[in-house]
Amino acid sequence: MDQIPQLLVNGISLGSIIALAAVGLTLTYGILRLSNFAHGDYMTLGAYLTLMFDALLNNFLGANIFNVWLAIAISTVLMIGYALLCEKILWKPMRAKRASSTTLVILSIGLALFMRNAVILFWGAGSQRYQLPVPEALDVLGVKIRVFDLVVTVLAVVAIAGLHYLLQNTKIGKAMRAVADDIDLARVTGINVDRVVMWTWIIAGGLTALGGSMFGLIEAVRPNMGWFLILPLFASVILGGIGNPYGAIAGAFIIGIAQEVCTLFIPVQYKTGIALLIMMLVLIVRPQGLFRGTM
Numbered sequence: 272m273d274q275i276p277q278l279l280v281n282g283i284s285l286g287s288i289i290a291l292a293a294v295g296l297t298l299t300y301g302i303l304r305l306s307n308f309a310h311g312d313y314m315t316l317g318a319y320l321t322l323m324f325d326a327l328l329n330n331f332l333g334a335n336i337f338n339v340w341l342a343i344a345i346s347t348v349l350m351i352g353y354a355l356l357c358e359k360i361l362w363k364p365m366r367a368k369r370a371s372s373t374t375l376v377i378l379s380i381g382l383a384l385f386m387r388n389a390v391i392l393f394w395g396a397g398s399q400r401y402q403l404p405v406p407e408a409l410d411v412l413g414v415k416i417r418v419f420d421l422v423v424t425v426l427a428v429v430a431i432a433g434l435h436y437l438l439q440n441t442k443i444g445k446a447m448r449a450v451a452d453d454i455d456l457a458r459v460t461g462i463n464v465d466r467v468v469m470w471t472w473i474i475a476g477g478l479t480a481l482g483g484s485m486f487g488l489i490e491a492v493r494p495n496m497g498w499f500l501i502l503p504l505f506a507s508v509i510l511g512g513i514g515n516p517y518g519a520i521a522g523a524f525i526i527g528i529a530q531e532v533c534t535l536f537i538p539v540q541y542k543t544g545i546a547l548l549i550m551m552l553v554l555i556v557r558p559q560g561l562f563r564g565t566m
Contacts, residue, residue, distance in 0.1 A: 276414045278531040284420035284489060287427035287529025288521030291482035292500070293507040293519040294434060295475030299450040301472045304377055306360060309383035310504060311497030313476065315351060316386055318492040319394050320346035321484040325401050336342065339401055343484040347477050354476030355469065357382065373491035383497070390494045398491035414555030419488040424513075426485060430478060431520060438516070443470050451514060502543055503530065525549070534554030 277530070286452040296310045324342035328456065331336060365375060408415040436443035450467045460465050488495065505527050511518025528543045529549060537545075553560060 273413075274535060275532065276412075278534065279528060280414055280420065282531035283495060283524065284417075284423050284527075284531070285531060286302065286524035287424045287491075288482045288501050289500070289507055289527050290520045290523035291427055291430060291439030291478045291485070293504050293511075293523045294431070294516045295479040295482075296509045297511070297514055297516055298447075298471050298475050299509070302454075303362065303366075304372065306372065308376060308379040309386060309499035310479060311499075312383045312386040312390075313354070313479045313497070314486065314500060315390055315497035316353070317346050317350045317377065317483035318487040318496070319390055320349055320498050321425030321487060322394070322399055322401060322492055325403075326394050329402050330352060334402065336403060339403060339488075343481065344465040346484055347480045351379075351473050351476040354472040354479075357470040358468065358472050377520055383501075387494055387497070389505030395492070396400050396431075396494055401487055403488070417489065423485045423488055425483070430481060432475065434478070434516065437474075443467070448469065458514055499543060502547040502550075503527070506546040506553075509550050510553050512562040515560070515562050518560055518562035524547065 285357055292310060292314055295313075296307060299305045299310075301306050320340070321342045324345045325339045328338035328342060329335070361378065362375075365378065370378075384502060403419075405420040407423070408417045410416075436444075438448060446457070446462045446467050447470065449460070450464055454464060457467075483497070486492070486500075490496075502528050503523075507522035508519050508526060509522070511520070511522030526546050530545050533545045534542055
């Protein structure tokens with residue numbers, strides 16, 4: 272029992288990362304009706320871009336802990352551009368052709384495989400870490416809190432608060448909610464749906480890249496990390512209610528904490544299976560999720 276507080280802290284850190292990417296995944300489904308199985312690999316590519324720019328900045332500017340934050344910012348901007356590029360050359364033409372959901376899923380899986388193998392081609396198949404010092408963990412009432420776990424959680428809270436403000440208090444946020452409810456009605460009332468789609472990818476690409484980059488702060492980055500994260504992402508989205516970003520955030524923290532606490536009873540290598548178990552139970556007992564599946 273004395274391990275539970277430590278596992279809760281670890282679960283909150285993991286849940287913070289899952290939450291950022293899960294929000295992007297649920298937005299793309301809620302607004303675009305796209306189940307994007309490449310979403311985990313967006314995280315992977317974001318983490319590797321941060322790894323690359325962190326190394327470049329260290330070479331040119333000298334080793335400095337602030338380099339990684341600049342690298343994360345650069346990576347996030349580039350991943351937003353990449354998400355918009357994929358929208359232009361893949362998703363928009365498919366919507367114009369009224370492609371079925373099955374076709375879109377298959378296309379997203381193909382995109383995921385392409386991205387994963389591109390990462391292996393450019394960076395290799397081995398695990399890598401950012402060039403960062405390892406600060407001493409904080410001791411809070413006997414619980415060891417790694418500094419980067421704390422940083423990840425704080426950044427996630429700030430990003431989620433910013434998303435909440437955008438959705439509730441800005442014109443584009445209200446337009447996104449309208450499109451998620453009924454895209455045809457939104458178009459008839461004069462909402463620029465193409466602009467909403469662009470902002471959807473900006474938010475989804477940015478938050479997902481940020482989540483992948485922050486995952487690299489607490490774990491090694493590896494080419495298949497997105498593949499192992501996609502199951503907790505979908506489990507979080509389904510648990511919270513598909514299309515509901517707030518539900519996805521709540522689901523992510525539940526999944527993150529459950530995965531860590533379950534290691535008291537099962538070997539650590541099987542903890543990802545808990546996300547699958549929770550997802551199956553939710554689909555059986557409450558298919559609509561914990562919350563209403565809209566924004």
